[in-house]
Amino acid sequence: MDYDPDAEAVGEAIKEAVPANVSEAIRTLIRWSGDNPEREGLLETPERVARAWREYCRGYNADPAYHLSRIFHEVGGYDDIVLLKDIPFQSHCEHHMAPIIGRGHIAYLPGKYVVGISKLARVLHAFANRLQVQERLTAEVANCIWENLKPQGVAVVIEATHGCMTGRGVRTPNVLMKTSRMLGVFRDDEKSREEVLKLIDS
Ligand SMILES: [Zn+2]
Numbered sequence: 001m002d003y004d005p006d007a008e009a010v011g012e013a014i015k016e017a018v019p020a021n022v023s024e025a026i027r028t029l030i031r032w033s034g035d036n037p038e039r040e041g042l043l044e045t046p047e048r049v050a051r052a053w054r055e056y057c058r059g060y061n062a063d064p065a066y067h068l069s070r071i072f073h074e075v076g077g078y079d080d081i082v083l084l085k086d087i088p089f090q091s092h093c094e095h096h097m098a099p100i101i102g103r104g105h106i107a108y109l110p111g112k113y114v115v116g117i118s119k120l121a122r123v124l125h126a127f128a129n130r131l132q133v134q135e136r137l138t139a140e141v142a143n144c145i146w147e148n149l150k151p152q153g154v155a156v157v158i159e160a161t162h163g164c165m166t167g168r169g170v171r172t173p174n175v176l177m178k179t180s181r182m183l184g185v186f187r188d189d190e191k192s193r194e195e196v197l198k199l200i201d202s
Contacts, residue, residue, distance in 0.1 A: 106121075
């Protein structure tokens with residue numbers, strides 16, 4: 001069961017032939033940006049960009065819930081918060097296809113089940129490797145864990161910078177956008193929410 005859908009998708013993207021209309025679209029974009037796609041440095045760029053985009057968007061070929069299908073019933077009496085902090089990720093905003101670079105923090109209060117902690121990072125990556133908005137990414141990760149792991153509570157906090165803000169438009173570097181989604185006890189019980197947010201901030 002060491003099948004890794006992420007790794008497989010990357011491998012396929014590297015091997016895959018790039019259709020002529022895809023390369024042509026990127027050449028058109030280079031021309032539109034003001035450069036000449038026929039100059040030497042740009043000759044192989046369309047194929048590279050096309051393959052890179054397959055890789056950025058490999059989450060479309062991933063099933064995020066797959067990573068939660070191996071659950072462990074034995075929690076060994078552990079009945080406190082499990083937190084995976086500072087998970088780096090990269091995504092792309094669906095409005096400009098510009099990079100979103102950030103970190104996610106995922107916490108849950110187990111019910112009957114726990115998972116290997118790396119699986120939480122894989123759920124984040126499976127949703128991040130798509131065209132996204134940060135709010136939806138946050139909600140999708142939380143909902144997926146909520147529905148598949150059936151914990152007592154889930155807290156997902158995502159902090160990210162958006163290329164479309166730092167590199168264009170208002171050009172405000174170092175602005176960090178923070179989103180959170182709380183479910184179960186972390187939504188309903190103020191004390192639990194405070195406890196998990198304190199853990200995440202510490
Ligand atoms: Zn954007």
